[in-house]
Amino acid sequence: MIKGSCxxxxxxxxxxxxxxxxxxxxxxxxxxxxxxxxxxxxxxxEALALIRxxxxxxxQSSETTKRGxxxxxxxxxxxxxxxxxxxxxxxxxxxxPTDLQTKAHVFIADKGNYYEIADGLPQCAGFKGDEDx
Amino acid sequence: MLKGSCxxxxxxxxxxxxxxxxxxxxxxxxxxxxxxxxxxxxxxxxxxxITGSVSWYEASPQAKRGSCPRCGSFLFWKAHDEDTTSxxxxxxxxxxxxxxxxxxxxASKGDFYEIADGVPQKD
Numbered sequence: 001m002i003k004g005s006c007x008x009x010x011x012x013x014x015x016x017x018x019x020x021x022x023x024x025x026x027x028x029x030x031x032x033x034x035x036x037x038x039x040x041x042x043x044x045x046e047a048l049a050l051i052r053x054x055x056x057x058x059x060q061s062s063e064t065t066k067r068g069x070x071x072x073x074x075x076x077x078x079x080x081x082x083x084x085x086x087x088x089x090x091x092x093x094x095x096x097p098t099d100l101q102t103k104a105h106v107f108i109a110d111k112g113n114y115y116e117i118a119d120g121l122p123q124c125a126g127f128k129g130d131e132d133x
Numbered sequence: 134m135l136k137g138s139c140x141x142x143x144x145x146x147x148x149x150x151x152x153x154x155x156x157x158x159x160x161x162x163x164x165x166x167x168x169x170x171x172x173x174x175x176x177x178x179x180x181x182x183i184t185g186s187v188s189w190y191e192a193s194p195q196a197k198r199g200s201c202p203r204c205g206s207f208l209f210w211k212a213h214d215e216d217t218t219s220x221x222x223x224x225x226x227x228x229x230x231x232x233x234x235x236x237x238x239x240a241s242k243g244d245f246y247e248i249a250d251g252v253p254q255k256d
Contacts, residue, residue, distance in 0.1 A: 006165060024246070034169065035224065073190040074188060074198060076207065091243065096243065
């Protein structure tokens, strides 16, 4: 069982492996919420158990997606593409060691101009989805 | 004038000053809150105008962290004994005119990524 939480602990969760590799998303929405890029894994909804959720708040970020965060400490935790039966979970919220690896950078067409990506990982202009990865 | 906003737009900020210390923070607090790494720069408090109701959280007695209560964007970091406020570079609208100068708290970095951009690192 893999555990995670927000910064203050008002949201805590457990994940049942396997976890998808991490994708680093550089889209404008992820940059606005995270402050940089947003690194996240993905898991089927049935493999995600919320242990504490008194701090959990949702923001409808588009017609078909919503973002979950902690209303007490402001941690960016979840992104849900509605109807897909999965939740995308912030890698940074997972307790270390995560044993996760970043697989690619996505939506780099939207990336900020103040940093460079130099880790040799694939860079994708968008993201077609790779849930079997 | 440099301007920024959260994802939903409830909180906006602007400064006419030249921001200092563009950095990426890898500490465990920033990792938990941002989801990975938090990039920011700072200006004097008196040179930063914030509009909207920021939700502040003290993860330690030394500093507070500001986010948007509606969309959860992590926007600000403010040490109590300093006269500056750091703002998220990801929240800046348009070109920032900055380049990252350093990675900080790299000893605490997450295990799911590598730092490979050649920018100086500090533990």
